[in-house]
Amino acid sequence: MEPRALLQQMFEAAVASACPEECIRRHLPSPPAGKTVVIGAGKASAAMARAFEDAWPAEIDAGLVVTRYGYQVPCRRIEIVQAAHPVPDAAGCAAAARMLEMVAGLAPEDLVVALISGGGSALLPLPLPGITLAQKQQLSRKLLDSGASISEINCVRRHLSAIKGGRLAAACHPARVVTLAISDVPGDSPVDIASGPTVADLTTCADALAIVRRFGIPLPAHVLEALASGTGESVKPGDPRLCEEDYRLVATPQKALEAAAQVAAGHGVAAHILSDRIEGEAREVAKVMAGIALQVAGRGEPFATPCVLLSGGETTVTVRGNGRGGRNVEFLLALGIALNGAAGIHALAADTDGVDGREEIAGAFLAPDSLQRGWQSGLNPKLTLDDNDGHGFFQTLGDSLVTGPTFTNVNDFRALLVTGET
Structure with a gap:
C-alpha cells in the first residue's frame, strides 16, 4: 500500500x-x-x-x-x-x-x-x-x-x-x-x-x-x-x-495506538508503540523521533524495516512567531528538517479531534520530498518553523489532513513509517 x-x-x-x-x-x-x-x-x-x-x-x-x-x-x-x-x-x-x-x-x-x-x-x-x-x-x-x-x-x-x-x-x-x-x-x-x-x-x-x-x-x-x-x-x-x-x-490513547498497530500488521508492517504519553516541546520531540527513525532506516536498530513507530501524548508549542501554532504540524516540520530528506521515511501527525491548535485542520503528512517541495514553493522550512507556521507550510504543499469534527478525542497521533527503501 x-x-x-x-x-x-x-x-x-x-x-x-x-x-x-x-x-x-x-x-x-x-x-x-x-x-x-x-x-x-x-x-x-x-x-x-x-x-x-x-x-x-x-x-x-x-x-x-x-x-x-x-x-x-x-x-x-x-x-x-x-x-x-x-x-x-x-x-x-x-x-x-x-x-x-x-x-x-x-x-x-x-x-x-x-x-x-x-x-x-x-x-x-x-x-x-x-x-x-x-x-x-x-x-x-x-x-x-x-x-x-x-x-x-x-x-x-x-x-x-x-x-x-x-x-x-x-x-x-x-x-x-x-x-x-x-x-x-x-x-x-x-x-x-x-x-x-x-x-x-x-x-x-x-x-x-x-x-x-x-x-x-x-x-x-x-x-x-x-x-x-x-x-x-x-x-x-x-x-x-x-x-x-x-x-x-x-x-484511551493507548487503545487508539493499538488499533493503528493492527492495521499496520494487516499490511505486513511491524508496528512499535513507543509511548502514549509523550510530552515536551513539539520541535524537540521531533528531533528525538527523527534520530530513532534514522537509526532504524540506516542500521536496522532497534527495529527491522519495514516498520511504523507509533506514539501519542500531548506536546506543546511555545509561540514566538506570527504563525498559527499547532503542535502536530510543528512536530512534522521540525521532523522534516531533522530528517533532511532521508529516503524511505514518511510520517503523519494529527490530533484525533480533528483540530490542531486553533485550526480546523487535524494535522498533516510528511514525505521524503516535503522539504524540497517547500523550497520550490518559495518556503524556507527553518524560517517557517521559527515563525510557528507549520500549518502554512503544509497547506502550501497540499499535505494538510482535514477531517472535520471526529466527535471524539484521544489526543495526538503520530506515526513514522520507515519502509527501508533507499
Missing part, C-alpha cells in the same frame, strides 16, 4: 477505536431507583450523549452537555449546548452554571452520569466569584502560548474554577455519580481530563500559583490573591461529597 494511504488508514482506525457508539455501551452503570440525570462536557460529549441515549435501558429525567461549536449531535432527551474552544466564551459559562443548578437537590437514590472528554476545561469555564470571563479568556490565551504542559495548564484552570477540580461531583451529592470518560491526556489521569470536574484533586492553589509565576503569566491582583489565599482550593481526596463517585475510562 502507498505510504500515505497506509498512514491515513492507521489514523482512521485510531479515531474509530474511540468512537462513543462503540465504547459507551460497554461501560453503562446499572439504572437507579430514582432519577437519571446526564451531564457532560468535551469535544466528544455530544456523541457520547447520543450513544448513551441509544444504549440506556431506562428513562433519562434530565440532561445537558456542552461541546465545541460544530461538534453537536442531535439527541432526544439530552440538551446539547455549543461553546467555544480552546478560548472559552459566554455560552460555555452559562452552560456550566445551568449544569450546577440541574444537579442541585438530588437524592441518594438518584444517578448522575457525567460524560467527560477532552476540551471540557475550556467548555466549562465558569470562574470563581469575582473573576470575570474576560479574565479567564485572557488567561487561556496566555497559557496556550506559554509552552506549559496540559497538566500545568489544567492545574491553573482547576483553581480558578467554580465547577472543575471535583466541584461538579460535590454539587451532585448525595446522588451517585458515574463518570464515563474519554482520555485525551498523557497517562490518563482523571484530574487532567477536562480538569477533573468529578474527581478529587491532589494539587493545590500553591501549585497553580507556582506555574503562573514559572511561565511569567500576568494576572490581575485579585486573581493572584485567589491563588495565594487558597480561595480557589479544589475538592480533595477523602471529601465525603465524593464518596459515591465511580470513574470509568471508556477510551
Whole structure:
C-alpha cells in the first residue's frame, strides 16, 4: 500500500477505536431507583450523549452537555449546548452554571452520569466569584502560548474554577455519580481530563500559583490573591461529597495506538508503540523521533524495516512567531528538517479531534520530498518553523489532513513509517 494511504488508514482506525457508539455501551452503570440525570462536557460529549441515549435501558429525567461549536449531535432527551474552544466564551459559562443548578437537590437514590472528554476545561469555564470571563479568556490565551504542559495548564484552570477540580461531583451529592470518560491526556489521569470536574484533586492553589509565576503569566491582583489565599482550593481526596463517585475510562490513547498497530500488521508492517504519553516541546520531540527513525532506516536498530513507530501524548508549542501554532504540524516540520530528506521515511501527525491548535485542520503528512517541495514553493522550512507556521507550510504543499469534527478525542497521533527503501 502507498505510504500515505497506509498512514491515513492507521489514523482512521485510531479515531474509530474511540468512537462513543462503540465504547459507551460497554461501560453503562446499572439504572437507579430514582432519577437519571446526564451531564457532560468535551469535544466528544455530544456523541457520547447520543450513544448513551441509544444504549440506556431506562428513562433519562434530565440532561445537558456542552461541546465545541460544530461538534453537536442531535439527541432526544439530552440538551446539547455549543461553546467555544480552546478560548472559552459566554455560552460555555452559562452552560456550566445551568449544569450546577440541574444537579442541585438530588437524592441518594438518584444517578448522575457525567460524560467527560477532552476540551471540557475550556467548555466549562465558569470562574470563581469575582473573576470575570474576560479574565479567564485572557488567561487561556496566555497559557496556550506559554509552552506549559496540559497538566500545568489544567492545574491553573482547576483553581480558578467554580465547577472543575471535583466541584461538579460535590454539587451532585448525595446522588451517585458515574463518570464515563474519554482520555485525551498523557497517562490518563482523571484530574487532567477536562480538569477533573468529578474527581478529587491532589494539587493545590500553591501549585497553580507556582506555574503562573514559572511561565511569567500576568494576572490581575485579585486573581493572584485567589491563588495565594487558597480561595480557589479544589475538592480533595477523602471529601465525603465524593464518596459515591465511580470513574470509568471508556477510551484511551493507548487503545487508539493499538488499533493503528493492527492495521499496520494487516499490511505486513511491524508496528512499535513507543509511548502514549509523550510530552515536551513539539520541535524537540521531533528531533528525538527523527534520530530513532534514522537509526532504524540506516542500521536496522532497534527495529527491522519495514516498520511504523507509533506514539501519542500531548506536546506543546511555545509561540514566538506570527504563525498559527499547532503542535502536530510543528512536530512534522521540525521532523522534516531533522530528517533532511532521508529516503524511505514518511510520517503523519494529527490530533484525533480533528483540530490542531486553533485550526480546523487535524494535522498533516510528511514525505521524503516535503522539504524540497517547500523550497520550490518559495518556503524556507527553518524560517517557517521559527515563525510557528507549520500549518502554512503544509497547506502550501497540499499535505494538510482535514477531517472535520471526529466527535471524539484521544489526543495526538503520530506515526513514522520507515519502509527501508533507499
